[in-house]
Amino acid sequence: MQAEKEDEDEASPEEYVALSDFTGGGSDQRSFSSGDRLLVHSKPSAEWWWATLQGVPGYVPASYLRLVTAEEEEEEDISLEDPWQDEEYFGSYGTLRLHLEMLSDKSRTETYRQVILSNSASLRNKAVMDLGCGTGIISLFCAQLAQPSVVYAVEASSMADYTRQLVKQNGCEEVVTVLQGRAEEIELPEQVDVLVSEWMGNCLLFEFMVESVLQARDRCLRDGGIMWPSSAALTLVPCQADSYYTEKMAFWERPYGLDFTPLQPLAQQEFFTKPKFSHLIEPEDCLTAPCDVICLDMYTLQVRDLEEMKGQFHFCVEKSGVFHGFTAWFTVHFESLEEGGAAVELNTGPNSEPTHWKQTLFMLDRPVSVYAGDSISGSIVLHRNPVWRRHMTVTLQWNINSSTEDTDNCQANLFMSLYT
Numbered sequence: 345m346q347a348e349k350e351d352e353d354e355a356s357p358e359e360y361v362a363l364s365d366f367t368g369g370g371s372d373q374r375s376f377s378s379g380d381r382l383l384v385h386s387k388p389s390a391e392w393w394w395a396t397l398q399g400v401p402g403y404v405p406a407s408y409l410r411l412v413t414a415e416e417e418e419e420e421d422i423s424l425e426d427p428w429q430d431e432e433y434f435g436s437y438g439t440l441r442l443h444l445e446m447l448s449d450k451s452r453t454e455t456y457r458q459v460i461l462s463n464s465a466s467l468r469n470k471a472v473m474d475l476g477c478g479t480g481i482i483s484l485f486c487a488q489l490a491q492p493s494v495v496y497a498v499e500a501s502s503m504a505d506y507t508r509q510l511v512k513q514n515g516c517e518e519v520v521t522v523l524q525g526r527a528e529e530i531e532l533p534e535q536v537d538v539l540v541s542e543w544m545g546n547c548l549l550f551e552f553m554v555e556s557v558l559q560a561r562d563r564c565l566r567d568g569g570i571m572w573p574s575s576a577a578l579t580l581v582p583c584q585a586d587s588y589y590t591e592k593m594a595f596w597e598r599p600y601g602l603d604f605t606p607l608q609p610l611a612q613q614e615f616f617t618k619p620k621f622s623h624l625i626e627p628e629d630c631l632t633a634p635c636d637v638i639c640l641d642m643y644t645l646q647v648r649d650l651e652e653m654k655g656q657f658h659f660c661v662e663k664s665g666v667f668h669g670f671t672a673w674f675t676v677h678f679e680s681l682e683e684g685g686a687a688v689e690l691n692t693g694p695n696s697e698p699t700h701w702k703q704t705l706f707m708l709d710r711p712v713s714v715y716a717g718d719s720i721s722g723s724i725v726l727h728r729n730p731v732w733r734r735h736m737t738v739t740l741q742w743n744i745n746s747s748t749e750d751t752d753n754c755q756a757n758l759f760m761s762l763y764t
């Protein structure tokens with residue numbers, strides 16, 4: 345990220361403490377260690393602040409810092425808030441807004457219904473766990489479309505009280521048992537044959553609910569039991585995003601006949617240094633064929649693997665265009681309970697029905713022209729935030745190898761690190 349040094353605010357800087365180590369990526373980022381005291385001089389964006397550590401300035405990630413309060417000044421002890429932010433997280437799922445969004449997503453919800461329907465015979469007399477059941481829709485599908493012996497519908501938020509009512513309202517209380525609590529702490533009366541969950545977040549992993557699913561797998565799923573989804577893949581593609589670029593960057597060139605271009609570094613810092621969730625990409629925006637960069641096997645994936653997940657990519661540019669950024673989406677698969685039966689797929693990419701996740705756009709600092717025959721190769725690293733456990737950093741590094749002699753930056757080592 346290129347940005348001019350921020351002017352120091354008149355207000356005196358505030359003292360913050362680092363809750364974990366941070367290694368700066370760009371030359372304008374300031375590295376620090378857990379426990380370091382930093383002086384924050386300005387906050388140009390919610391994600392990146394301008395601070396000094398022992399007098400040396402640089403950008404620092406706000407999410408790694410905690411304000412030193414007067415009491416702590418004396419106590420000299422900095423206790424961590426809840427790193428899972430559970431109060432806020434489960435509080436948000438205690439209201440209807442997110443459940444309405446998920447239930448209104450026909451592609452998502454019909455896929456889970458299709459999974460239950462196409463496996464209904466094999467589900468007979470099986471014990472099922474629906475992890476993070478929300479309003480209980482998947483559990484109700486199980487009871488309505490198949491004959492499992494029991495479905496344990498586990499939900500940590502206060503929505504669980506209403507889920508019980510919905511189970512009763514739909515005459516499913518014989519089969520569905522609603523258990524309120526975190527899946528990591530719930531004691532089920534028996535091991536289950538099937539663990540089904542809709543756990544996917546933005547960019548597949550945001551919220552890191554997947555950790556809860558893995559822990560439940562290890563505690564509650566019998567040997568040989570089935571995971572639904574059975575596998576997941578994160579897909580990436582270089583793309584043009586001209587309308588977004590125009591809206592956030594080109595706008596400053598001549599608003600109302602005036603030259604506002606001195607604001608463009610600020611716009612780049614504010615709008616292009618974090619992922620744009622709920623971006624909708626059109627198939628024609630893709631500059632190359634997409635590539636699955638990270639593949640998760642839900643039977644073998646371990647919680648420790650979530651700390652850092654890496655993927656490589658090599659894209660061959662099929663049509664000349666402007667490379668504004670990368671777009672990411674995910675696909676999950678549900679294997680059949682029947683030997684050799686067809687798997688069911690939920691694909692959230694641009695060639696499938698749109699879902700409430702849409703796609704995630706990572707904008708470059710500045711767009712680059714690419715030409716048919718060029719290649720874009722590099723790596724992606726999803727680095728889980730060591731402090732805020734539902735967040736991650738996505739780091740992309742790439743080279744553009746151009747066969748077109750007039751491309752001046754045929755070797756562009758580029759890097760960006762974005763926080764969800």
Ligand SMILES: N=C(N)NCC[C@H]1O[C@@H](n2cnc3c(N)ncnc32)[C@H](O)[C@@H]1O
Nearest residue numbers: 437476478500501526527542543544556
């Ligand atoms: N991105 C998603 N699919 N989010 C769905 C999250 C749903 O699962 C619930 N949930 C998430 N984590 C857990 C957990 N560890 N235990 C129980 N319920 C959970 C949450 O309250 C919401 O109803």
